[in-house]
Amino acid sequence: MKTFGIAIKIFLVFTILTGVIYPLLVTGIAQVVFPHQANGSLILKDDKIIGSELIGQQSDSTIYFTSRPSAIGNNPLPSGGSNYGLTSVKLKAQVAERKAKFIAFNQLDKNLEVPADMLFASASGLDPHISPEAAKLQINRVASVRHFTNIEKEKLKALVDKTIETPQLTCLGESRVNVLLLNIALDKLK
Amino acid sequence: MYDFLQIIIFLGLLISLTPVLGNFMYKVFSGEKHLLSTPLGWLERLTYKLVGVDASEETNWKSYAFGLLLFNLIGFLFVFLLQLTQAQLPLNPANLPNVSWHSAFNTAVSFMTNTNWQGYAGETTLSYLVQMLALTVQNFVSAATGIAVLLALTKGLSRKTTDKLGNFWVDLTRSTLYVLLPLSIVFAVFLVGQGVIQNFDTYQTTHTLQGTTQVIPMGPVASQEAIKQLGTNGGGFFNANSAHPFENPTPLSNLLEMLAILLIPAGLTFTYGKMVGSKKQGWTIFIVMMILLLGGLAISLYGEYSANPIFGHSALMEGKETRFGITNSVLWSTSTSAASNGSVNAMHDSLSPLAGMVAMINIMLGEIIFGGVGAGIYGMIVFIILTVFIAGLMVGRSPEYLGKKVEAFEVTMAIIANLATSFVILLFTAWASVTTLGLSSLNNAGPHGFSEILYAFSSAAGNNGSAFAGLNANTVFYNVLLGIGMLIGRFGVIIPMLAIAGSMAKKKITPPSTGTFQTDNWLFVMLLIGVIIIVGGLTYFPALSFGPIVEHLLMNNGITF
Numbered sequence: 179m180k181t182f183g184i185a186i187k188i189f190l191v192f193t194i195l196t197g198v199i200y201p202l203l204v205t206g207i208a209q210v211v212f213p214h215q216a217n218g219s220l221i222l223k224d225d226k227i228i229g230s231e232l233i234g235q236q237s238d239s240t241i242y243f244t245s246r247p248s249a250i251g252n253n254p255l256p257s258g259g260s261n262y263g264l265t266s267v268k269l270k271a272q273v274a275e276r277k278a279k280f281i282a283f284n285q286l287d288k289n290l291e292v293p294a295d296m297l298f299a300s301a302s303g304l305d306p307h308i309s310p311e312a313a314k315l316q317i318n319r320v321a322s323v324r325h326f327t328n329i330e331k332e333k334l335k336a337l338v339d340k341t342i343e344t345p346q347l348t349c350l351g352e353s354r355v356n357v358l359l360l361n362i363a364l365d366k367l368k
Numbered sequence: 369m370y371d372f373l374q375i376i377i378f379l380g381l382l383i384s385l386t387p388v389l390g391n392f393m394y395k396v397f398s399g400e401k402h403l404l405s406t407p408l409g410w411l412e413r414l415t416y417k418l419v420g421v422d423a424s425e426e427t428n429w430k431s432y433a434f435g436l437l438l439f440n441l442i443g444f445l446f447v448f449l450l451q452l453t454q455a456q457l458p459l460n461p462a463n464l465p466n467v468s469w470h471s472a473f474n475t476a477v478s479f480m481t482n483t484n485w486q487g488y489a490g491e492t493t494l495s496y497l498v499q500m501l502a503l504t505v506q507n508f509v510s511a512a513t514g515i516a517v518l519l520a521l522t523k524g525l526s527r528k529t530t531d532k533l534g535n536f537w538v539d540l541t542r543s544t545l546y547v548l549l550p551l552s553i554v555f556a557v558f559l560v561g562q563g564v565i566q567n568f569d570t571y572q573t574t575h576t577l578q579g580t581t582q583v584i585p586m587g588p589v590a591s592q593e594a595i596k597q598l599g600t601n602g603g604g605f606f607n608a609n610s611a612h613p614f615e616n617p618t619p620l621s622n623l624l625e626m627l628a629i630l631l632i633p634a635g636l637t638f639t640y641g642k643m644v645g646s647k648k649q650g651w652t653i654f655i656v657m658m659i660l661l662l663g664g665l666a667i668s669l670y671g672e673y674s675a676n677p678i679f680g681h682s683a684l685m686e687g688k689e690t691r692f693g694i695t696n697s698v699l700w701s702t703s704t705s706a707a708s709n710g711s712v713n714a715m716h717d718s719l720s721p722l723a724g725m726v727a728m729i730n731i732m733l734g735e736i737i738f739g740g741v742g743a744g745i746y747g748m749i750v751f752i753i754l755t756v757f758i759a760g761l762m763v764g765r766s767p768e769y770l771g772k773k774v775e776a777f778e779v780t781m782a783i784i785a786n787l788a789t790s791f792v793i794l795l796f797t798a799w800a801s802v803t804t805l806g807l808s809s810l811n812n813a814g815p816h817g818f819s820e821i822l823y824a825f826s827s828a829a830g831n832n833g834s835a836f837a838g839l840n841a842n843t844v845f846y847n848v849l850l851g852i853g854m855l856i857g858r859f860g861v862i863i864p865m866l867a868i869a870g871s872m873a874k875k876k877i878t879p880p881s882t883g884t885f886q887t888d889n890w891l892f893v894m895l896l897i898g899v900i901i902i903v904g905g906l907t908y909f910p911a912l913s914f915g916p917i918v919e920h921l922l923m924n925n926g927i928t929f
Contacts, residue, residue, distance in 0.1 A: 351619025
């Protein structure tokens with residue numbers, strides 16, 4: 179009986195300490211020190227939220243750079259991947275379709291090796307990035323749909339180069355391009 | 369690009385932090401003065417006072433086990449009931465309904481047993497209140513429970529002719545207050561700096577560039593994320609776990625989250641060595657774990673970077689994030705399965721068959737490659753007992769470990785602990801593989817479908833929690849069966865281990881002589897690895913050959929299902 183009382187009481191103490199005080203303390207510090215990040219790194223335009231820097235959104239219009247394939251159609255409720263194994267016939271068909279589509283969409287040579295990130299769906303379904311190669315392959319298409327002059331096209335190339343994030347601390351992770359940030363900058367170009 | 373460099377940085381940090389954290393934990397658990405005894409000592413004393421614990425009172429193994437089970441039962445009931453009533457409770461901005469009984473049962477068992485298997489999707493199932501008040505708390509106390517069992521076992525091995533194994537409440541409190549909580553606070557704030565969210569806002573509706581809308585979930589994520597990694601829990605706030613940009617936004621957050629998976633389990637090997645009076649014993653265990661980890665990593669990397677005839681591509685990015693790339697995804701999948709963490713930064717279901725198999729083997733071996741906090745070492749001691757027993761039989765000498773005679777009782781208990789997990793993995797998988805209830809949840813056909821089931825029950829029995837997540841496990845059949853599997857996998861090991869601790873504590877310690885079989889040299893390292901691989905291999909090889917092994921061979925011939 180004594181053990182029972184201790185077990186209940188210590189459970190309450192830990193619940194308050196680790197389930198209430200701890201998350202509130204972290205929230206308090208986070209909201210003071212890193213308010214932008216703590217609230218989702220949201221991007222505002224005319225008082226409207228147009229997205230989060232960290233969350234990939236659907237981007238398949240001809241005037242924008244295309245984001246990675248998403249098994250959830252970029253709908254974050256809930257996040258997730260396709261969970262297809264590598265011997266899945268469905269995955270094989272999807273990859274073939276994406277390859278043909280990417281080549282046709284960007285009017286590329288049909289023997290081109292399409293970067294893997296444009297063929298395979300991401301883990302979260304919300305990957306905000308694509309590889310630098312995948313971004314560069316889309317420059318011609320975006321420029322021609324937007325009727326860019328040669329000078330504007332050079333500016334676009336420079337913009338893509340500027341948007342490339344190199345590995346963090348010079349050696350961590352992969353080089354990548356944030357599609358939403360690139361497209362926002364693209365709208366401001368000219 | 370800097371693939372090997374990243375692996376070396378990761379291992380370098382892990383190896384150099386092991387003695388630092390290990391030494392700190394030694395001081396904490398043996399009651400010596402340490403870095404945090406002045407700033408946090410009052411909190412420890414206040415806890416004992418509020419609860420009515422006499423910190424100097426010690427108990428035998430049965431009372432220790434009784435306290436542990438009771439405490440876990442209360443935790444289970446609380447998590448279970450909170451999910452069943454969340455719609456009526458506050459901090460539910462998305463107005464999520466009450467959780468079904470079977471999913472609530474599965475999740476409550478899952479978080480209590482340090483498994484953190486998730487049959488549900490966090491952002492569409494659980495309120496902020498349940499995430500923090502139920503799940504975050506269990507992330508702390510289930511990890512502390514694992515450490516407590518290890519501490520009792522360590523006392524059993526290092527004391528003589530006593531039945532006292534310490535005080536469960538003291539071990540629980542010290543682990544939480546001095547180790548888990550301070551590390552989590554620092555790590556959580558760091559993660560927010562990288563972009564992990566920490567708020568109580570409603571889900572945000574965004575108006576995308578293309579004119580569609582996207583609803584982005586919010587929540588107190590960083591506080592959950594930090595302990596989820598440090599406590600080898602692994603239960604994600606979101607469905608995509610650490611692949612979700614709000615849980616793991618940058619390569620740096622990724623590196624430190626991976627490090628957090630192995631940090632405490634690795635540190636505890638040092639703590640263990642110091643507590644049993646020989647640092648070498650601790651390093652021996654560390655080396656065995658490291659060799660097995662690196663072996664698995666090598667096979668996984670080979671599997672992922674080999675050209676694939678089906679896609680004609682050698683960079684298979686299905687279920688992987690651009691910012692991490694392949695090497696970081698595989699380094700994570702190997703670490704998280706070795707350490708019974710179970711968080712993921714890539715979808716294991718879409719890993720190459722070999723990398724998926726390594727994850728499965730890591731789990732099947734009993735979560736002893738660093739393993740769960742506390743659980744990894746007591747799991748390893750099961751194999752150490754078997755090894756000294758087998759070695760003793762071979763040379764015709766009565767087996768000993770740390771000067772304690774290993775007798776029939778200890779070997780029986782070690783075998784029970786070992787059989788508990790294999791029972792769940794093999795029999796439950798077999799059952800699910802021959803019933804519609806089991807097969808109707810599959811996402812993939814062919815051998816990969818079988819792998820989904822095998823992985824699920826391995827993950828439950830090993831208290832890992834990662835998944836071949838295509839399997840729809842949110843059904844009555846899987847929720848209940850996996851729940852039972854997790855209970856057997858957790859307490860079917862903890863109780864025999866505490867029994868071993870009790871029986872060892874009563875024995876005398878024979879001083880080492882020239883005839884003593886040493887357990888801290890390279891010969892023993894090799895013997896131990898041999899026993900682990902043979903026991904694991906013999907038990908699971910047939911099942912693995914139906915799943916990932918045959919899939920690998922078929923894939924190389926371009927066959928799809």
